[in-house]
Structure formats: structure tokens, C-alpha cells
Amino acid sequence: MEGLGRLVPRPDTPPLSPRHHPDSDIALVNTMIKALARAHRWRRMLESGEFATVQDLAAAEKINPSYLARVLRLTLLAPDIVEAILDGRQPAGLQLNDLLAPFPVEWERQHDHMLTMRIKEPLVQADHRSLKKPCRSASA
Secondary structure, eight states, X not given: OTTOOSOOOOTTOOOSSSSOOOHHHHHHHHHHHHHHHHHHHHHHHHHTTSSSSHHHHHHHHTSOHHXXXXXXXXXXXXXXXXXXXXXXXXXXXXXXXXXXXXXXXXXXXXXHHHHHSOOSSOOBOSSGGXXXXXXXXXXX
């Protein structure tokens, strides 16, 4: 996640779902990507000593410390979950509020948690170890 910079979609990245997405779905994905980028930026600012506390950083960013702390937790997401979000392969219907809700810090439990969330049209296989793979039919 170091140096997120400008995100350019890879040509081999599958679409969010087989159907055409309205702009609102794309905006939701962009919101999650921005939150991930902010979380890692804020973590670097805290770790570097630029800000001593979450409260100091929140005051400088002019946001609620509680919100900043919830966004910071996104830095604890399993790498393949983050990759799926960045590549647009997360479950359809997943929203930032879903990610900001409490989740386990253990990566294996995060996968289980993601599979039990109340989201519509999951695009990931039931096997939580393949969260970063799109669904494929058994005959493929």
C-alpha cells in the first residue's frame, strides 16, 4: 500500500459485476479507495511523529477523532481484501460503512466476517481463501 498515488485500472481487471454499473456504484468504490488511501496516509503521519495522537491529527484534518480512528482501522484489513477493493473485485453492495463497522483484526476471521455481512450479490467464491478471485463455474 506504500505510495498509493494515482490508481490506473489494469486491463485484466474484471468488472465489479457482470451487469453495467450506474455511476453511483463507481462512486461507492471510489469512496472506499479514498478511505483506504487516507487511512494509510494518516497512519504514516502518526508513525512518523508528525502528529503525536489521533486527537491531534483529527484536529489538524478538521474531522471527528472517532471517525479518524475508524478509518485508521482499515490499515488492518487483510492484503487480499484491500487488493480486491482496489481492483474493483469486492462483493457488490459493499459500502464504506460496512468497512468502518467493527471487524476482526485476524485476517482469516476478516474473510469469514466479509462472507457473513449482509451485502447483496457477493461476487466472491464461498471459499474465503479465494476472496481475491472472481466466481467461476465448476465446468470452467
